[in-house]
Amino acid sequence: MRILILGGDGYLGWPTALRFSARGHEVSVVDDFSRRRWHTEAGTDSLTPIADLDERIAAWRELGGGEIRSYPGSVQDGDFLEAVVAETQPEAVVHYGQQASAPYSMASRQQAVETQHANVIGNLNLLFAIRDHVPDCHLVKLGTMGEYGQPEIDIEEGYIEIHHKGRSDVLPYPKLPASLYHCAKVHDSTNIHFACRTWGLRATDLNQGVVYGIETDETARDERLITRFDYDEIFGTVLNRFCLQTVIGHPLTVYGAGTQTRGFLNIRDTLACVELATLNPAEGGEFRVFNQFTEQFSVIELAELVKQAGEHLGYPVEIQHCDNPRVEKEEHYYNAVHTKLLDLGLEPTLLGEELVESMIHTIERHKSNAIEAHIDPRTRWNPAKSPAGRP
Amino acid sequence: MRILILGGDGYLGWPTALRFSARGHEVSVVDDFSRRRWHTEAGTDSLTPIADLDERIAAWRELGGGEIRSYPGSVQDGDFLEAVVAETQPEAVVHYGQQASAPYSMASRQQAVETQHANVIGNLNLLFAIRDHVPDCHLVKLGTMGEYGQPEIDIEEGYIEIHHKGRSDVLPYPKLPASLYHCAKVHDSTNIHFACRTWGLRATDLNQGVVYGIETDETARDERLITRFDYDEIFGTVLNRFCLQTVIGHPLTVYGAGTQTRGFLNIRDTLACVELATLNPAEGGEFRVFNQFTEQFSVIELAELVKQAGEHLGYPVEIQHCDNPRVEKEEHYYNAVHTKLLDLGLEPTLLGEELVESMIHTIERHKSNAIEAHIDPRTRWNPAKSPAGRP
Numbered sequence: 001m002r003i004l005i006l007g008g009d010g011y012l013g014w015p016t017a018l019r020f021s022a023r024g025h026e027v028s029v030v031d032d033f034s035r036r037r038w039h040t041e042a043g044t045d046s047l048t049p050i051a052d053l054d055e056r057i058a059a060w061r062e063l064g065g066g067e068i069r070s071y072p073g074s075v076q077d078g079d080f081l082e083a084v085v086a087e088t089q090p091e092a093v094v095h096y097g098q099q100a101s102a103p104y105s106m107a108s109r110q111q112a113v114e115t116q117h118a119n120v121i122g123n124l125n126l127l128f129a130i131r132d133h134v135p136d137c138h139l140v141k142l143g144t145m146g147e148y149g150q151p152e153i154d155i156e157e158g159y160i161e162i163h164h165k166g167r168s169d170v171l172p173y174p175k176l177p178a179s180l181y182h183c184a185k186v187h188d189s190t191n192i193h194f195a196c197r198t199w200g201l202r203a204t205d206l207n208q209g210v211v212y213g214i215e216t217d218e219t220a221r222d223e224r225l226i227t228r229f230d231y232d233e234i235f236g237t238v239l240n241r242f243c244l245q246t247v248i249g250h251p252l253t254v255y256g257a258g259t260q261t262r263g264f265l266n267i268r269d270t271l272a273c274v275e276l277a278t279l280n281p282a283e284g285g286e287f288r289v290f291n292q293f294t295e296q297f298s299v300i301e302l303a304e305l306v307k308q309a310g311e312h313l314g315y316p317v318e319i320q321h322c323d324n325p326r327v328e329k330e331e332h333y334y335n336a337v338h339t340k341l342l343d344l345g346l347e348p349t350l351l352g353e354e355l356v357e358s359m360i361h362t363i364e365r366h367k368s369n370a371i372e373a374h375i376d377p378r379t380r381w382n383p384a385k386s387p388a389g390r391p
Numbered sequence: 392m393r394i395l396i397l398g399g400d401g402y403l404g405w406p407t408a409l410r411f412s413a414r415g416h417e418v419s420v421v422d423d424f425s426r427r428r429w430h431t432e433a434g435t436d437s438l439t440p441i442a443d444l445d446e447r448i449a450a451w452r453e454l455g456g457g458e459i460r461s462y463p464g465s466v467q468d469g470d471f472l473e474a475v476v477a478e479t480q481p482e483a484v485v486h487y488g489q490q491a492s493a494p495y496s497m498a499s500r501q502q503a504v505e506t507q508h509a510n511v512i513g514n515l516n517l518l519f520a521i522r523d524h525v526p527d528c529h530l531v532k533l534g535t536m537g538e539y540g541q542p543e544i545d546i547e548e549g550y551i552e553i554h555h556k557g558r559s560d561v562l563p564y565p566k567l568p569a570s571l572y573h574c575a576k577v578h579d580s581t582n583i584h585f586a587c588r589t590w591g592l593r594a595t596d597l598n599q600g601v602v603y604g605i606e607t608d609e610t611a612r613d614e615r616l617i618t619r620f621d622y623d624e625i626f627g628t629v630l631n632r633f634c635l636q637t638v639i640g641h642p643l644t645v646y647g648a649g650t651q652t653r654g655f656l657n658i659r660d661t662l663a664c665v666e667l668a669t670l671n672p673a674e675g676g677e678f679r680v681f682n683q684f685t686e687q688f689s690v691i692e693l694a695e696l697v698k699q700a701g702e703h704l705g706y707p708v709e710i711q712h713c714d715n716p717r718v719e720k721e722e723h724y725y726n727a728v729h730t731k732l733l734d735l736g737l738e739p740t741l742l743g744e745e746l747v748e749s750m751i752h753t754i755e756r757h758k759s760n761a762i763e764a765h766i767d768p769r770t771r772w773n774p775a776k777s778p779a780g781r782p
Contacts, residue, residue: 078500109469109519113512120511120578121504124571128500135775152560153553162544162553162565167724169543171565174553175581176588180515183585187511187578190566194574197567198718199773327589333558382590384526 002026003278004090006075006097006126008068009053010035011228012142012211012270013096018218018225019271020278021066028088029053030081030097032074034118035228038104039235044374046228047244047366048214059224075122078129085129085137092278093130094140097122098184102146103234103325103379105181112180119184120191127195138281139192139203140274145263145293145336147186147207149176150329155336158205158289173289178328179381189289196287203286204277209263209293211270212239212351214362227267229366232374239264239302239351241375243359246310246317248370253377256324258300261334263293266349276344291338294348309356327381393417394669395481397466397488397517399459400444401426402619403533403602403661404487409609409616410662411669412457419479420444421472421488423465425509426619426626429495435626435765437619438635438757439605450615466513469520476520476528483669484521485531488513489575493537494625494716494770496572503571510575511582518586529672530583530594531665536654536684536727538577538598540567541720546727549596549680564680569719570772580680587678594677595668600654600684602661603630603742605753618658620757623765630655630693630742632766634750637701637708639761644768647715649691652725654684657740667735682729685739700747718772 003020007013008029021027031053039045051059057068069088073080075097085093098119099105105115123141130137148155151174160173172193177183188205195201219225230236231244242252265273273292282288300319307317324330342348349355394411398404399420412418422444430436442450448459460479464471466488476484489510490496496506514532521528539546542565551564563584568574579596586592610616621627622635633643656664664683673679691710698708715721733739740746 078504082500109473109516109523112519113469113515116511116515116582117508120507124504124507125500128503131775132500151562153555153558153562160553160555160565162551164544164551167544171542171544171567174551174562174565176562177581177585180582180585183578183581186581187574190568190574190577190581191507191571194568194571199775384522384590 001091002089004085004088004093005029006093006095007031009033010096011230012267014056014227015216015219015267016094016271016274017068018060018065019216019275021060021068022218028069028071030071030073030075030084032072042234042374044232044234044371045369047231047363047369048226048229049366049369050226050228051224056225059222063222075125076118078125081125082129082133086133089134090137092138092140092281093126094274094278095123095126096142099181101235102179102181106179106381107379115181116184120187123188124191127191127201130201131195131199135201136284138278139201140277141188141192141203141205143189143205143207144182144185145207145209145291146178146182147175147189148173149178150332150334151176152333157291157337157340193287196285200285202282202284204282204288204290206273206277206290206292208270209265210237211265211267212237213267214359216268216271233377233379238299242303242306243356244363244370245375246306246315247360247363247367248372250372250375251318251320252303252306253375254299254303254319254321255326255377256321257330258303258321259298259330260328261296261298263291263296263336263338264351265293268349269294269346272346273341276341276346280344290340291336292341293338295351296334296336305353306356309353310360313357313360322377325377325380392482393480395476395479395484396420397484397486398422400424401487402621403658405447405618406607406610406658407485407662407665408459409451409456410607410666412451412459413609419460419462421462421464421466421475423463433625433765435623435762436760438622438754438760439617439620440757440760441617441619442615447616450613454613466516467509469516472516473520473524477524480525481528483529483531483672484517485665485669486514486517487533490572492626493570493572497570497772498770506572507575511578514579515582518582518592521592522586522590526592527675529669530592531668532579532583532594532596534580534596534598535573535576536598536600536682537569537573538566538580539564540569541723541725542567543724548682548728548731584678587676591676593673593675595673595679595681597664597668597681597683599661600656601628602656602658603628604658605750607659607662624768624770629690633694633697634747635754635761636766637697637706638751638754638758639763641763641766642709642711643694643697644766645690645694645710645712646717646768647712648721649694649712650689650721651719652687652689654682654687654727654729655742656684659740660685660737663737664732667732667737671735681731682727683732684729686742687725687727696744697747700744701751704748704751713768716768716771
């Protein structure tokens with residue numbers, strides 16, 4: 001298949017490009033390197049030393065992995081994106097090319113506007129490019145479980161059958177997004193659903209949980225193929241941050257009580273899910289939604305798992321409850337359906353102490369790169385709410 | 392009250408400014424005149440000759456109507472909007488300052504992007520300005536009934552109680568927006584709801600039906616105070632267009648079978664509703680949603696009403712079914728709740744032949760301004776779908 005990956009230089013985009021290339025697909029990637037720029041501006045960086053996109057591609061070619069075509073540029077530039085789509089004629093577009101940090105979107109008006117502009121306009125440009133050049137192409141869009149928020153009822157996969165006043169309909173599942181970044185993902189879902197209904201496009205929204213892990217089969221083949229690994233308060237996700245904190249002797253920063261529950265998945269399962277969605281495309285006119293995670297955990301459960309694994313490896317691990325910088329329920333009902341990817345054949349890589357230990361070992365190789373100054377949470381969801389004075 | 396009106400030069404914004412000023416409120420208006428610019432670019436214009444904003448404001452002052460402060464500029468300019476909010480310290484902001492045409496948003500990628508950028512980013516700028524300068528201010532936001540689309544169940548006012556797998560919750564009503572413009576209004580609702588939940592802002596989303604009418608008590612006082620009246624395929628709404636078509640001898644352009652049903656209201660009721668919402672603000676942290684219309688009609692019912700009124704005035708009126716340029720259901724269930732504004736005391740101005748005749752008489756005074764070239768529908772929701780060959 002001809003596959004175009006937007007955001008193909010990123011944490012998930014690059015391993016996805018390698019995966020499809022390894023399977024013999026014709027892969028092109030678009031990236032404007034904004035993720036690298038945001039880190040430079042903030043004084044943070046990936047723990048793993050990542051090669052430039054050209055070098056990564058050259059290394060992959062050298063290892064016999066096949067040719068990956070690179071198109072440097074921004075999805076926000078509609079003319080550029082249209083030209084790339086017209087030239088590459090993709091059968092599937094995997095769209096990771098977005099600002100993907102919730103704290104980044106909450107830090108200031110400017111960063112909120114940047115996030116919603118980059119994500120919503122980029123995605124809108126893509127919908128028009130597909131409509132006008134490759135209307136049968138399957139859009140595989142990365143959404144997030146955070147679109148749903150914390151409702152009091154079970155979270156279904158994108159739609160819910162509602163019985164109301166003697167009538168019924170299957171309608172988009174109501175959303176309570178958790179940040180302005182998550183709002184932007186809801187906006188994208190709304191626009192894509194409209195494009196499917198109106199133009200007959202085909203799309204799959206992958207409402208992904210929180211991803212953890214560093215290595216995939218392909219990135220492990222050569223140090224030059226390694227993907228980025230973030231652990232700072234802006235771009236780091238919770239389990240990755242806990243593992244890094246263990247190695248550098250920093251307390252595990254649990255926000256609030258840590259009883260907040262979410263869906264999680266291994267980076268290897270992200271690739272498996274994206275591959276399953278791509279190889280089993282939605283029908284023309286269909287807006288398909290999958291909840292892409294494998295297990296639910298509370299934050300404190302993850303902290304305790306990492307503490308146990310770390311201590312078995314000889315690290316002294318302290319769990320520190322920070323004043324929660326987010327506005328979210330800490331004690332809440334959470335039960336999210338996630339059967340559609342299993343039905344397509346997903347075999348989950350479940351989280352256990354062994355997996356945490358293997359992440360810790362990979363982190364140990366790069367621990368000299370760690371920048372400790374940007375780990376503790378500083379970006380508050382509601383700046384008017386003063387910290388409650390937790391340690 | 393100190394009231395800031397965004398889009399205060401528009402069809403509804405200007406009469407709203409006059410209404411509040413006439414009631415003794417301290418009114419400021421923001422507008423960047425983009426609506427006038429879009430008409431100039433398209434070669435269309437308001438049927439009614441509208442004075443410049445400065446002239447309108449001077450005429451109102453001359454008539455003893457009080458001082459209206461004007462801030463020319465764009466809500467898309469976050470620094471400008473923040474400065475206006477900081478200076479005027481509004482107790483209520485009425486936000487009409489958006490690209491408000493569905494066909495405009497569907498005409499091209501550029502116009503879709505312009506619409507979503509102008510509307511979403513402008514509204515996001517406003518949320519931050521309120522949060523940082525007047526957190527107790529009540530945001531009165533113009534939404535649209537078109538956010539809901541055409542579900543098979545009754546449309547509730549913003550929220551719906553869902554019973555699911557033995558549990559229940561009251562959640563945002565699912566949306567099936569009818570165009571990329573309507574999608575942008577859904578995005579705004581999502582962002583405002585988030586701001587209320589997270590920052591404690593107070594807001595009312597007025598999901599307005601299709602507005603008809605020309606005159607309000609204030610605009611009728613002097614020709615210089617008249618508001619704009621659009622009838623072209625881009626900015627004209629259906630009943631206004633039918634009345635104009637009657638006067639100039641153009642067939643009434645019914646899209647498809649005309650069995651599409653929507654909620655409608657008189658421009659006088661728009662002002663009454665906005666006033667009721669403003670004088671009865673939402674609670675802090677509350678995102679309140681009102682369905683703002685007074686009656687449901689199908690398009691063909693409206694055409695027949697106008698035909699009958701026109702014929703009583705001596706006009707020969709032909710109803711023409713055009714190939715529907717929109718992607719929408721023509722035969723469909725439609726029952727939308729709209730009791731919250733009635734509960735606050737709204738006394739609807741109902742539509743009847745007398746009201747249509749009065750609109751026709753006002754149009755007659757300005758009929759020499761009519762531009763016939765841009766009345767027939769040309770903007771197709773799905774350009775790939777060829778016209779089915781209706782007359």
